[in-house]
Amino acid sequence: MIEEDQGAALLTLVMGNRAQFFVAGFLVAIGLINQWRAKQAARLKML
Numbered sequence: 001m002i003e004e005d006q007g008a009a010l011l012t013l014v015m016g017n018r019a020q021f022f023v024a025g026f027l028v029a030i031g032l033i034n035q036w037r038a039k040q041a042a043r044l045k046m047l
Helices: 002-046
Strands: none
């Protein structure tokens, strides 16, 4: 019984951290894509 409660608490903690990592990763990905698009646009202007 006690182990199940600890497991549920641990699962909640892991899922919370996973959500934070997902949001952070999503923001980083958007930033990288925007940088890449800016570089591509600059490259096209040079041509």
